[in-house]
Structure formats: structure tokens, C-alpha cells
Amino acid sequence: MEGGSVCAAGGDEGRRRDPVKGTMAERLTALLGHRVRRAARAERSHDWDISYAEVEDGTRLFVKSLPRTAAPSAVLTSEARGLTWLGRAFGSPALEPVAWDDRILVLPWVEEREPSPSAAERLGRRLAGMHLTGADHFGAPWPGYVGPLPMDNTPSRKWPTFYAEQRLLPYLRRAADQGGLTPSDVRIVEKVVDRVADLAGDPEPPARIHGDLWSGNVLWRGQDAVLVDPAAHGGHREADLAMLTLFGLPHLERVRDAYNEVAPLATGWRSRVALHQLHPLLVHVCLFGAAYRTTVLEAARAALKGWS
Template identity: 55%
Template sequence: MPGVRSRLARLLGTDVASVHDLGASHAWTLHRASLADGRDVFVKALGDSSSAGVFAAEAAGLRWLGAAGPDVPVAEVVAADERLLVLPWLPSAPPGPAAAERLGRELAALHTTSRPDVYGAPWPGFIADLPLDNTPDDRPWPRWYAERRLAPFVPLAAPHLPAADVRLVERVVDEAESLAGPSEPPSRIHGDLWSGNVRWTGERAVLIDPAAHGGHRETDLAMMALFGTPLLDRILAAYDEAAPLAAGWRARVPLHQLHPLLVHVALFGGSYRASLMDAVRAALG
């Protein structure tokens, strides 16, 4: 931690009173730091340059999401460089109905105001420590999703899957246009909105750790359903009231879950195979 403390002090231009280790995630370590000016901050730190660019992508995504409006529920970026990402320390509180409904309304506003012109983003992306192809693209979403989010992860997941499973995943890639439902314009989406990236602070929820890009708004909602976001029914009801979803959106949830499930198979192996293949079969109908 002495290295983190000195680097943090240089980055912020202030003395650091203490740094507490919170463990590790992927290629980085996690810390809570108390600054001499009385602030507490959350710090991600890379020990080397093996994942260079990941913090720049996260910081760019948070700032880009935040630029959508004053009430966007995303964490502020205090500071960032290649080896450190610094966010405010967010107090934790149990999720409640009012905060869940507020999140639904605020997420709807994020998705439907200040829309980007194209899918993708003007910076190289990451999900966890895996690169994401954010090449901006003005083609319809299904082909962008198939080529930029599904196809690149099939070979990464393939070593953990039987050949027959790989062929079924490739079938979804080939048939994406017929599976995707009504056309939607691009939305600013979080891109990795599982329950661990929703920080409940009492009055509201704050979103952290994005893989932000111009995408399909149903993707964020499908990701929230994948690993059990608390009070999801209230979130979705408030969202749908504020920005009604296209007919049949629930049936398309498995299609949108395929990308994060492929990522999980690539990162963690065959323990996610059953979940992936259930989603593949449901997406194909």
C-alpha cells in the first residue's frame, strides 16, 4: 500500500492520511483512502501496465454517462491515470422501494435523453479486463451487437464449450437481425449493469464500473436481471412508466444476456456453460 499512497498523493495533489486494503478484482487492487482534506475516496490500483487503458475506459465511460444530464445516477470521477482510478467513497445502505423506483426513472432518463448518434463509443472499451470493440457504427443494432459483442467472445469461450454449443452460439450471431425485435435508436448504456455495479446509498442508487457505450437500452435491463438485482420489479415498473419498452422485450432478455454470459465463460470457464446455453436456446426460441 505505500506505493498506492504515494501515487494517490501525487495524482490528487494532497496528503493521504491512510489507505485501507479492500482486496482485489481482476488485475487491480481496491482501497479506501482518507485524505488530509477530510474526504474519503475509493481507489482502484494497477500494480503494473498489463491492463493499461482499462481505467481510462472506465473514467471515460463514467464521464460520458454523466454528461447525459444532472440527475444521471453515476459516480463522479475524482481523478484517473493509467494506474489509478479514484471515485468518491459512497456509503452503503440497504435498497428500499423509493430508491428502486428512483433508479428506474433515472435509468430511463439516461437511456432516452441525449442519445448518441451511433452504436459504440469514441474510446477503446473493456469489460472486466477483457477488451471490447467500441468502434462507432451507424448500422442497425443487431449486426453491431453480433459483430462487436458476440462474435469476438465466441473463440474466447470456445475452449470451455463442446463444438455443438459453439455452433448454436454462432447461429445466434448469424440470425441476430431476426431475433432483435423492433428497431431502437442508440442509447447511452452502462453496459455491465449487474447487481454488484449498483451501489445503494439510501436515498438513491449510484452506478459504478461501467462498460459504457452507445447500445440498446434493453441490454442494461437484461443485465440487471441476470444476477438478481434487488427490487428489480419496482425498478422495471418505474422504468417502463417513464420510458415504455417495446412489445416483447421480456422475450428478448436472453439475447441481451448472451454477451455477459460469453464473457463469464471466457473469464471463469465451464461453470457458466449451462447458463449460457439456456440463454442461447431461449434467444433462438
């Protein structure tokens, strides 16, 4: 999940924005300070374009950019700051930005390979180390995005309050407003929102989390892996592991076992997986509609199971 766009309003209504000038290669050359000899658009993802570029010395780059007619947005800057913040804690290898501005994000090219069990174990240990590095609070000191949707990163000291008010409720309301959830569905999820403090387990300090760690955001390079497209913030460490479980990951048990060697998960973590999956599932309803409705309700009921 990724990105965002801003529409003209008020005094700008009806006024067209001037398109960004220059080819992608020219824009990248200006941003990087050395000549990019080739850049080709490959696809569209959410609200931005994906391109591949090559510098004069042969270095290959991966580029995300806002469309030429779109207004500047904080989405790519947020991703760049998140990658840099995570990279300081993840250790080598970390996929840190090459360069960025409010319209373009340039990343190293990753040559993907089949994942190996040993790479999965390294990922588990590095993920644990990243989480243990911690954060000053729940949230982050930059505007948040999860995919193209804004995400409230206002600092908070209490995770249950943060999760209920800044991760569940905004997307529950949006999903309902868009017709992805019925009023009856909303009431079921609201039961989870009301009881997060009871369901959360023992308090944990803010962890430095990726925030959108589904399997597609783990790029394998044979003997290691790198993390991409974060919604980085100070959060609950179980959230990243629950997200890996949600859509599956090669050698997931190896990742989790290695993680536990470095940072053992708290008692009862398995019973909280559905609680942590509820946020990304609500985001998916907002992005993709009622196709995820049933999964949201299953997660809400699983999160409530056993509560009294």
C-alpha cells in the same frame, strides 16, 4: 466484471519493468494535488488492486490501481471516461471520477445502505433518462473493456450487426479457444449470431447504456443508488435491463415499472431478454470457464425460441 493487463513482447521480451515508485498515499497525493494521509490496499479484483484512502480533510476515497509491475493500460481510463459520460445523463446522484491516470482511478467513497422501494423507483426513472440521452452511434469513442477483457467499441450504425460482430462473436471464439464451450455448443450460439437481425425487434436508436449492469454494480445509498464499473457505450437499452434480471436486483419490478413510465419498452421485450443476456454470459465463460456453459446454452435456446 472489470480491467486488463499488457504483457511485454518483441524487443521487450525478458526485460523487467521498473516498479512504480512511492507509496499509494504519495502517488495519490501527487495525482490529487492535496495530501492523502492514509491509503490501504484491501483486495485484488481481476487485474487491479482495490484500496481505500482518506484525504487530510477526512474525505474518504475508493481507489483502483494497476499492480506496480504491470504495464500501463487503457482499462482504467476507459472506465473513467465511461463514468463521466454516463454521469452527465444519469443526473444526481452520479458516481463520477475524482481523478485518474493510466494506472490509478480515484472514485468517491459510497456508504451503502439497504435499498428501499422509493430508491428503486428513482433508479428506474434515472436509468430511463440516461438511456434516452442517447449516443452518436453504437459503440464509443474510446477503447472498451468488459471486466478485464477488451471490448470492440468501433462505431456502428446498425445494432444487429454491432451486436453479432462486436459483442457475441469475439467472446464466443474466445470461450471456445479456452475450452469453455465445445464445438457443438458453438454451433448453437452461432445460430443466434446468424439470426440477430430477425430476433432484435423493431430498430431503436443508440441508447447511452452502462453495459455491465449486474446487481453488484448498483450501489444503494438508502433513498437513491449509483452505478459503478461500467462498460459504457452506445447500445440497446434492453441490454441494461436484461443484465439486471440476469443476477437479480432488489425491487426489480419497481425499477422496471418506473422505467416504463418514462421510456416504455418496445413490444416483445420479454422475448428478447435471453438475447441480450447472451453477451454477458459469454463473457462469464471467458472469465470463469465452463461453469457458465449450461447457462449460455439455455440463453441461446431461449433467444431462438419461437423464431421461424
